[in-house]
Amino acid sequence: MHILFLTDNFAPETNAPASRTHEHTKRWVAAGHRVTVVTTAPNFPAGKIFEGYRNRLWQRETIDGVEVIRLWTYRGGPAKQDWPISVEPALMGG
Numbered sequence: 503m504h505i506l507f508l509t510d511n512f513a514p515e516t517n518a519p520a521s522r523t524h525e526h527t528k529r530w531v532a533a534g535h536r537v538t539v540v541t542t543a544p545n546f547p548a549g550k551i552f553e554g555y556r557n558r559l560w561q562r563e564t565i566d567g568v569e570v571i572r573l574w575t576y577r578g579g580p581a582k583q584d585w586p587i588s589v590e591p592a593l594m595g596g
Contacts, residue, residue: 504536512541513565514552524566531567539568542575 507527511520527537543561544552551557561572 504538505530507537507539509539509541511546512539512544512570515544515546517546520546524568527568528566537568539570541570541572543572545575 505527507523509519509523511517511523513520513524523539527539530537543555543557555561555572557575558572559574563570563572
């Protein structure tokens with residue numbers, strides 16, 4: 503099965519949602535599933551892009567067998583929700 507997971511937090515971020523999602527995806531890969539995560543550039547909790555990453559239109563990497571696609575993220579500040587701009591219309595039905 504191919505599992506597609508959309509999230510605003512994923513490894514290397516270490517907050518609870520990122521850690522739980524990362525653990526789930528590793529188990530799905532170990533169970534033989536193909537897993538793709540679509541997420542933002544890592545920036546939580548300080549709201550600054552992590553060293554080694556850039557806020558590009560898109561970038562692809564593999565973490566523990568999980569294909570990770572990071573989309574350009576509107577940076578409104580640490581207090582605002584950060585979602586990839588290209589995901590918002592899909593979530594709103596547009």
